Amino acid sequence: MEFLVQVDGSRVYTLPTDERDDLIRRERERGRELLDEGVIQQFWRIPGRRGNVGIWSAVDADTLEEALTSLPIWPYADIEVTALATHPMIRQR
Template sequence: MLFMVEMDLSVPLTFDQKEFERLKLTEKNHFQELQRSGKWRHIWRVTGHYANVSIFDVDNNAELHDLLTGLPLYPFMTIKVTPLNRHPSSLHDDDR
């Protein structure tokens, strides 16, 4: 199942900067592993925001929930999830 996930990050200014840098590095490593596995298929930065739009390819809603809540920066995120379906006019066979 494909999902478009919009993530907006908001970290309090009072949050420890060293801890934030550690969390960002941990998240980057975790994210890249999910990309290698094919679960996190695409990511785009939203210009002018500390935000991204991503495409996930997972087996079900529960798997996506577990992946998102397992992100180190999850406590600082506002997330919007949109399920996607293959468009019948798509020329790409991997748009399942």
């Protein structure tokens, strides 16, 4: 199943510098793992904001929840998830 995941990490920047830098370092490591595992299919930064949007893949919403809560940024992020369905025009190919 694919999901559109929007992450706003603005609140991370209210943390003390050392704590913020460590959190961002750990977040990047976990993000790379999720990319290598195929959970994160693609993602993009949102210009002018401290956020990103991406296509995530998981067998179901519970598995996606596990991946999202594994992110070090989880307690500080506002995350919006939209389940995606295949468009009928794509199914006709």
